[in-house]
Each structure stands twice: as C-alpha cells, then as structure tokens.
Amino acid sequence: MSRIAYVNGQYVPHNDAAVHIEDRGYQFADGVYEVIAVVGGQLVDEEPHLKRLGYSLDEIEIEWPVPPAALKAIFREIVRRNRVNDGIVYLQVSRGQAYRDHAFPQDATPALVITARSQAPKIAVRQEGVRVITTPDERWKRVDIKTVGLLPNVLAKQLAVRAGAYECWMVDVQGHVTEGTATNAWIVSDQKELITRQPSHSILNGITRQTVLEIAQSANYRIVERSFSLQEALEASEAFLTSTTSWVVPIIQIDDTRIGEGAPGELTRHLQAQYDAYTAAL
Numbered sequence: 001m002s003r004i005a006y007v008n009g010q011y012v013p014h015n016d017a018a019v020h021i022e023d024r025g026y027q028f029a030d031g032v033y034e035v036i037a038v039v040g041g042q043l044v045d046e047e048p049h050l051k052r053l054g055y056s057l058d059e060i061e062i063e064w065p066v067p068p069a070a071l072k073a074i075f076r077e078i079v080r081r082n083r084v085n086d087g088i089v090y091l092q093v094s095r096g097q098a099y100r101d102h103a104f105p106q107d108a109t110p111a112l113v114i115t116a117r118s119q120a121p122k123i124a125v126r127q128e129g130v131r132v133i134t135t136p137d138e139r140w141k142r143v144d145i146k147t148v149g150l151l152p153n154v155l156a157k158q159l160a161v162r163a164g165a166y167e168c169w170m171v172d173v174q175g176h177v178t179e180g181t182a183t184n185a186w187i188v189s190d191q192k193e194l195i196t197r198q199p200s201h202s203i204l205n206g207i208t209r210q211t212v213l214e215i216a217q218s219a220n221y222r223i224v225e226r227s228f229s230l231q232e233a234l235e236a237s238e239a240f241l242t243s244t245t246s247w248v249v250p251i252i253q254i255d256d257t258r259i260g261e262g263a264p265g266e267l268t269r270h271l272q273a274q275y276d277a278y279t280a281a282l
C-alpha cells in the first residue's frame, strides 16, 4: 500500500508530495512542527499537542494554516488513508513560500504538511532500559518553541548513535541537564523524589512529560520540577526519559556511569506501567 501525504489542502501520494524550493521552512527553518502518537488507531493527547502548536505558531507569528478543528479532521483522514494502527502523525507548518529575504514576507500563506506512518512500539527499549551519553547544549535560547530548526539535536543524536547509545542528554553551561535531543530528562533521588526540569525557554515542555507528571501527581509521588546537574544524575537512584515516540524509557547508564543497580528502577517501572495503561485505555 502506498503512503499518502497531506500537502496544502490535497492528499497526494507520499512520493510525489512536495513544497516549493523557496519554502521558508526549507530555507530558514522558519516553521514549527508536532508529532502525535497513534495507539490502536487513536491519537494520544491530541488537545495538548494542538495547544502547544498554537503556542509555537504564536511565538514566531505564523497564522494557523487551517483552524484546529480542520486539523483534527485531517489527522483522522491521514491516519485512515495510511491505515495506521500504531505509529505517528507528523505535522509541519512553515511561514510559506516567498522570494528569499530574511524579513517576514507580506503575502505568504503558511504551508501545511501532514503525514502519518506506522511504527512498532519500542517494547525492547522500554523493557530493558537504555544508555545515554551527554554533550554541551549548543542550541538557541528558545527551544520551548517546537521549530524545525533541529541541527544541534541532529548532531547530538548522531553522537549517541556513534556511541551505540539511545539518546544524548544536553548539558547547559551551569552543568545542568536540559533535555535529550528528542526527549525530556528525569531522575529519581534516593529520597524517591521525581525530579524533572521546570518548563522554561530552555526545554521543550513535552506532552508526554506533562501527562507523566499528571499520572505521578494522582499517584501521590513526590515531584520536584527543578533543574538538576549532570553530577546529580550520575548519582541518582533512577533515571528515565519521556517522549511521544519513546513513552517512558528507563535509563540504566549515563556516559560511563551505571545508574542505580544498572537496571530499570522501581518508580520508573510504575510510571511506565501507568503510562502504558493510559494509552491503552484511549
């Protein structure tokens, strides 16, 4: 079955799907995106993803390409046309096509691309846990906006791949962990506090992060939203990461240091089970 993409109002074969060479997303990374998980044919946390899309668009002054209600209809149609049961929906909005000039164009129409693809759940990494490496965070100062300008994330992720690790945690100039290249970072202290960096301009406020926080709150876990140093992470009893495509993944080693017992931690396991149950119940 061939894949179908949505491009500016039309459903087209994936292989023929294209935007113009003077699209500002292509030339300036002048655009934003969202990735939404599909589980059992259902979109996970659609509303919060749309809310964050609205925030990203507002922050860089791009109009909604179509209203949120129309986006929801396209999401369902693209999932149906690509027969996605478990996978992702990808959405990208750029400022549109215009004569190349840095300043905003007067008359460009935002360009909208939406794709969907099947993706097997990452069962092995969730069960066994993963290793992460670390690198200095060299991104710009507004990574709370989900822009397609991801070059530092790409380079850092490639470091992880070369090191045989699952993810790369980025570390700020104070020696504090910001987040992973496409995931949020969490640790558990030996007092069983769940620690994750507070939302600010320095991290993307992950939708999975927000849902896991809600789950942890209702389970009465002790939650502390604050930054933590790499040293603190190395000494933590547990560590894990969260994202739309990974869900909750235990971390068993950071750089050369084994975390806790070098196996997925108990609190991580609980949260993971509850997050899995949350998606299964959709």
Ligand SMILES: Cc1ncc(COP(=O)(O)O)c(C=O)c1O
Binding pocket: 035, 153, 179, 180, 181, 182, 183, 184, 203, 204, 205, 206, 207, 208, 209, 242, 243, 244, 245
């Ligand atoms: C830099 C960064 N941090 C965190 C996340 C996790 O966010 P979410 O849970 O919304 O997928 C992502 C997701 O792509 C990301 O790119």
